Amino acid sequence: MLRFFSNYSSHHFRKDLLAGIIVGVIALPLGMAFAIASGVKPEYGIYTTIIAGILISIFGGSKYQIGGPTGAFVPVLLGIVMAYGYENLLIAGFMAGVLLLLMGALKLGSLIKFIPRPVIIGFTSGIAVIIFTGQMANFLGLSHIKQHEDFLSNMKEIFLHLDTINLYSVTTALICFFFIIVTPKFLPKIPSPLIGLLVSSIIAAYFFPGQVATIASTFGEIPNSLPRFHMPQFTLEKIHLLLGPAFTIAVLGAIESLLSAVVADGMTGTKHNSNRELMGQGVANIITPLFGGIAATGAIARTATNIKNGAVSPMSGVIHGLAVLLVLVLLAPYASAIPLASMAPILMVVAWNMSERKEFSRVLLTKTSDSFILFTTFILTIFANLTIAVEVGLLMSLILFVRRMSTSLKIDQVLPDPTDKKVRPVIAEEGHDCPQISLFTVEGPLFFGAAQLFEHSIMGAIHYRPNVLILRLSKVPYMDTTGEAILASIVKDFHKHGGLVLISGMQPQLMDVMKRTKLFDMIGANHIFSHTGEAIDFALTKLDKNKCLGCKQYAFYECAELSVDTKKEKKTDKGLLA
Known part of the structure; x- marks a missing residue:
């Protein structure tokens, strides 16, 4: 980390402090929301934001990278939790960290750029659809909903329980959604998800208490203490069983973090070290599961917010993690009272923003082989799983590339x-x-x-x-x-x-x-x-x-x-x- 602190001054620290606090405020509700959407308790998302956020800033290769749980992991982690359980999710995350560390050590960071853009847009848009539709039950306040591994079963579950719609939940969600949309227009300096979360939570608590499902009523109270160290039980059988999921987490984490680093480079005119970034991601994902955290990677939106608020070094990322830790210790009981309906619009807006709808439409309208790869990857991400989607997308891209090159002779x-x-x-x-x-x-x-x-x-x-x-x-x-x-x-x-x-x-x-x-x-x-x-x-x-x-x-x-x-x-x- 010392390489980023030549000529560092108190003025730079003040800028990092402001950026870190703002990003930390934004990261707190997102961390909880991504954890809930991934099928685990909200505090695990907070732990991930704190530990992985600090470690990625210290050991990573990007000056402005903000790490933590992201939407891209939601369908992958949810599938692992449902198929193997939370304990095995930690093992898969640890194994993914080892793989990321090896990828960085073997200098494979530059290989990520060879993944075709249509494949990336396809699976990113597919993940956005899964996240958006996955929050419909909380938005509508539906009860007795069972989560399934496949998209169609989850959609069927929602339609079967539409008669259990809770108007209080819908009202709470709409209030939150309103402030998320309106706040940037009038108060651009204040994080709109935080305003929406606070206002909708206060209204729900005072005007219709007990009518809306909250974090506490669904998952229990969020502890206001630091997470304890816990070593998962590794066995050869589990390692063999979870090698595929771990590889998926590692590849997705590598893609997401390096894309975020590239965005940061474009905004600041700097140059990140891709191999060091992968090693930093590896260290974070090895240590975070030992404290109950889920998989983490570079978060594009939070990294961009960090830069826009004047960050000058990785210290802002460390401060962002410490800010979330401070909120956890002081305000955990209040966070437990947040309605699930208030979390749903936040994730829906995240899904909408990550969908790359303009780029998706542009590539699709070209009516070329790239359009076919994009659409196939998108459909397979939704109706099959991310691993199959990426594998098929890459295979199709390779075949079409060979065909194009052979005809170019x-x-x-x-x-x-x-x-x-x-x-x-x-x-x-x-x-x-x-x-x-x-x-x-x-x-x-x-x-x-x-x-x-x-x-x-x-x-x-x-x-x-x-x-x-x-x-x-x-x-x-x-x-x-x-x-x-x-x-x-x-x-x-x-x-x-x-x-x-x-x-x-x-x-x-x-x-x-x-x-x-x-x-x-x-x-x-x-x-x-x-x-x-x-x-x-x-x-x-x-x-x-x-x-x-x-x-x-x-x-x-x-x-x-x-x-x-x-x-x-x-x-x-x-x-x-x-």
């Missing part, structure tokens, strides 16, 4: 233009083709998805057996071992029939692969040239001059001279002289 048979000596495809098409030298320009990556196209294009175009094949590879940025194997088979085929393969303009990556596989030695260092002109000059020395006699193709500048029988001309000249 362009292979043209070319010859020099007599006017400027630059090689062009049109010259070969006009019939000025050399029977002994074939010249091809290859553009695009030569990898497993395009290797067969490369072979068929070359061998299919050469119905005869030219003496020399020149391959211009200056526009091939990458070649894998499959592409190398196809190139090697072409070289072997030409050598078998007494031909010769020359290569010009080879990129360093191709050179490295060919040297490793010994293809470089097979072709021969003297047959690899920097420029096409050099390769053509060398090829002309390998021609069968007898085949050039009488040839009218004139593919190269030298053809005019080579096609003339100089011996015959000399004899004719002698006869004329005689």
Whole structure:
């Protein structure tokens, strides 16, 4: 943390103090709301906000990151709680922390950026739908609701119990929702969720006490003490059982935290350390479950609020955690009286804001393969689960990427233009083709998805057996071992029939692969040239001059001279002289 405190002053501390307190006030109701939505007691969300918030600021790689429970985890954690129980949720969170720590240590932070944007938008929007619909029961005050793992069963549960709607709960929720929407317009400096929560809670307590379900009536009183250390019971069976959920938490936490760090970079012009950020997230998620906390990651909205309120260092994140701790110790009994109906609009607004509806519509309206990936990921997130959605989305993206890259490979048979000596495809098409030298320009990556196209294009175009094949590879940025194997088979085929393969303009990556596989030695260092002109000059020395006699193709500048029988001309000249 010391790296962020060069030239730190009391003025900077005052700015961090103000930002930390404001973010802490916002984080408190969110922490409780996310915990409740995840199927655990609200105090576990508070513990997570305190412990993970402080640890992520200390050990993370972003100067302004605010960590804690987030909406993205809600469907994942709820599914784990329902399938395995709270104790196993702690084990899964601990394992996820270990995975995040390893990801950072192995410098995998940069790999997260390779997750396609449609996949991220798809599952984020799907999570938003799950959070929003999951709060409908609390918003309406429905009773006897049972939570299920799948979306359709939960929706069915709500419709079956619509007759239990509580108008007091609806009134409380609408009051909270009203102040969340209106407050930013008139009091932009004050956190609107806090105002909505306070006003609706006070109105419910004084005007219709006992008519609305509260945190205390549903989960019991929130303790005003620090959480106790508790080591979950780890067994090999549990580790094997929870490896999948832990991996999901780790990947989602990595994506969410690094996205938040990127947003912070964009707002401040700074640069975060992605690998250190993952290690910080790992440390936080290892320690937090030992005190009863749930999974945590970087929170985009709270990080943005931190920056907007003048934060200058990670100290604001530490202060935010300490502020929540102070509220827990002093005001826990009052927090216990908060109606669940007051928490529902807060989460609904969070879901609405995280849905990325504009970006979702923009990508969907393009009607491209990205639209299909987006929609598929979105639907699977809602109706299956996040793990399947991301896996399918990534697999589809990979397949479509390979398909696009394979079609991007362009292979043209070319010859020099007599006017400027630059090689062009049109010259070969006009019939000025050399029977002994074939010249091809290859553009695009030569990898497993395009290797067969490369072979068929070359061998299919050469119905005869030219003496020399020149391959211009200056526009091939990458070649894998499959592409190398196809190139090697072409070289072997030409050598078998007494031909010769020359290569010009080879990129360093191709050179490295060919040297490793010994293809470089097979072709021969003297047959690899920097420029096409050099390769053509060398090829002309390998021609069968007898085949050039009488040839009218004139593919190269030298053809005019080579096609003339100089011996015959000399004899004719002698006869004329005689």
